Amino acid sequence: xxxxxxxxxxxxxxxxxxxxxxxxxxxxxxxxxxxxxxxxxxxxxxxxxxxxxxxxxxxxxxxxxxxxxxxxxxxxxxxxxxxxxxxxxxxxxxxxxxxxxxxxxxxxxxxxxxxxxxxxxxxxxxxxxxxxxxxxxxxxxxxxxxxxxxxxxxxxxxxxxxxxxxxxxxxxxxxxxxxxxxxxxxxxxxxxxxxxxxxxxxxxxxxxxxxxxxxxxxxxxxxxxxxxx
Amino acid sequence: xxxxxxxxxxxxxxxxxxxxxxxxxxxxxxxxxxxxxxxxxxxxxxxxxxxxxxxxxxxxxxxxxxxxxxxxxxxxxxxxxxxxxxxxxxxxxxxxxxxxxxxxxxxxxxxxxxxxxxxxxxxxxxxxxxxxxxxxxxxxxxxxxxxxxxxxxxxxxxxxxxxxxxxxxxxxxxxxxxxxxxxxxxxxxxxxxxxxxxxxxxxxxxxxxxxxxxxxxxxxxxxxxxxxxxxxxxxxxxxxxxxxxxxxxxxxxxxxxxxxxxxxx
Numbered sequence: 030x031x032x033x034x035x036x037x038x039x040x041x042x043x044x045x046x047x048x049x050x051x052x053x054x055x056x057x058x059x060x061x062x063x064x065x066x067x068x069x070x071x072x073x074x075x076x077x078x079x080x081x082x083x084x085x086x087x088x089x090x091x092x093x094x095x096x097x098x099x100x101x102x103x104x105x106x107x108x109x110x111x112x113x114x115x116x117x118x119x120x121x122x123x124x125x126x127x128x129x130x131x132x133x134x135x136x137x138x139x140x141x142x143x144x145x146x147x148x149x150x151x152x153x154x155x156x157x158x159x160x161x162x163x164x165x166x167x168x169x170x171x172x173x174x175x176x177x178x179x180x181x182x183x184x185x186x187x188x189x190x191x192x193x194x195x196x197x198x199x200x201x202x203x204x205x206x207x208x209x210x211x212x213x214x215x216x217x218x219x220x221x222x223x224x225x226x227x228x229x230x231x232x233x234x235x236x237x238x239x240x241x242x243x244x245x246x247x248x249x250x251x252x253x254x255x256x257x258x
Numbered sequence: 259x260x261x262x263x264x265x266x267x268x269x270x271x272x273x274x275x276x277x278x279x280x281x282x283x284x285x286x287x288x289x290x291x292x293x294x295x296x297x298x299x300x301x302x303x304x305x306x307x308x309x310x311x312x313x314x315x316x317x318x319x320x321x322x323x324x325x326x327x328x329x330x331x332x333x334x335x336x337x338x339x340x341x342x343x344x345x346x347x348x349x350x351x352x353x354x355x356x357x358x359x360x361x362x363x364x365x366x367x368x369x370x371x372x373x374x375x376x377x378x379x380x381x382x383x384x385x386x387x388x389x390x391x392x393x394x395x396x397x398x399x400x401x402x403x404x405x406x407x408x409x410x411x412x413x414x415x416x417x418x419x420x421x422x423x424x425x426x427x428x429x430x431x432x433x434x435x436x437x438x439x440x441x442x443x444x445x446x447x448x449x450x451x452x453x454x455x456x457x458x459x460x461x462x463x464x465x466x467x468x469x470x471x472x473x474x475x476x477x478x479x480x481x482x483x484x485x486x487x488x489x490x491x492x493x494x495x496x497x498x499x500x501x502x503x504x505x506x507x508x509x510x511x512x513x514x515x516x517x518x519x520x521x522x523x
Contacts, residue, residue, distance in 0.1 A: 030387060030404055030438070031438075034388045045386070066386070068385065075486065079485070081483070120431060120432070124417075124427075141522075183441060189385060190298075190380075236496050246509055258523055
């Protein structure tokens with residue numbers, strides 16, 4: 030968060046942060062990097078270039094790019110640079126690092142994620158989502174309102190100010206589909222939405238939809254899935 | 259302790275997606291929606307107020323923007339901030355993160371020796387989170403990003419808990435320093451009735467470039483490194499198949515069949 034901006038300032042160039050896509054535009058006089066960032070919590074797609082200054086710099090949001098496999102016989106030149114850092118250069122000092130391993134399957138390793146939102150309140154809370162995730166062997170996530178309710182810890186929040194995920198199967202339950210939430214999982218392979226409001230925007234960003242009472246549908250679904258798997 | 263909190267006025271990020279309009283690569287704000295204080299900046303104010311309650315402090319809120327940006331400074335004052343300044347000048351218009359950080363840094367140097375400069379982790383509009391670290395670079399100060407807790411220890415040392423993946427790290431730094439505040443700090447307090455009345459009566463000075471003396475070649479639209487190529491409303495590519503069924507049990511059966519067909523279970 031703090032390294033890239035300071036480097037950009039030192040080399041006097043522009044920096045585009047938290048990119049979700051990068052490509053080279055070859056149309057102009059000189060090829061340039063186009064950095065794509067979700068603006069306004071994902072409501073807008075913003076493309077940014079750095080036309081004059083070189084180098085061009087960008088940081089990539091975790092979880093949005095596919096990690097390529099390791100190619101064994103690739104060769105590259107490693108350049109060693111002598112640095113001249115002394116003790117006085119360290120102004121902020123790390124005293125200790127506290128690991129808070131989230132319980133359950135981490136979001137970034139899960140093939141299946143079940144995320145819950147505000148709509149769960151009227152049907153008895155978050156346990157439904159946890160049950161569904163358990164029977165599917167998936168991880169649990171949630172929206173900002175679900176985190177604010179204290180249903181799940183901050184590190185389980187999905188969206189523009191939380192985690193970006195791209196599992197094989199993403200289920201949204203009881204979330205209306207605010208952009209700053211949906212932008213966090215748009216690249217998932219298959220998206221299922223369950224909500225009681227057929228006009229909720231969540232149904233514009235999913236592949237499969239179920240309209241109905243979460244409190245009744247999820248228990249039925251858990252039963253079916255238990256029988257099926 | 260002197261604390262400066264940098265705040266920004268943004269379009270309310272909670273407005274529904276269908277209210278967003280883009281014209282000529284600019285966001286057209288919906289008429290009926292008033293701009294708000296960037297929610298992360300409100301959390302930076304909350305962090306400042308907690309320090310003030312414990313140790314005593316003078317808190318100054320500053321913003322760069324149009325004279326209307328006074329509203330967000332007044333919001334900060336109503337929450338309990340002591341003073342506010344609006345930085346507004348035609349020469350500032352079109353500034354990018356780097357130029358905005360420079361403008362803020364120039365102003366911060368004019369305010370009584372700041373011990374701590376706080377920013378929200380990012381603004382809810384562009385969401386890049388560059389201004390805090392760039393202020394630190396300008397003022398040659400240490401910066402700690404994504405703080406979830408800030409304490410002042412004996413011997414005038416700031417102890418900051420920084421959010422990292424799967425946990426947090428505890429850092430210590432001697433003031434002055436820049437700290438950006440993360441969502442984990444918790445919900446910001448609401449202004450009290452008394453706070454609103456007090457804030458309404460306070461004078462908020464507007465500083466122009468004459469007051470802060472920024473090099474005009476480093477600010478405004480001409481100083482930008484990064485330029486906007488396009489701004490658009492993203493296409494939604496997915497077509498939703500609504501699963502049919504009369505009863506919850508039937509819906510569950512039909513969905514399970516579909517999931518099997520897709521190889522998802």
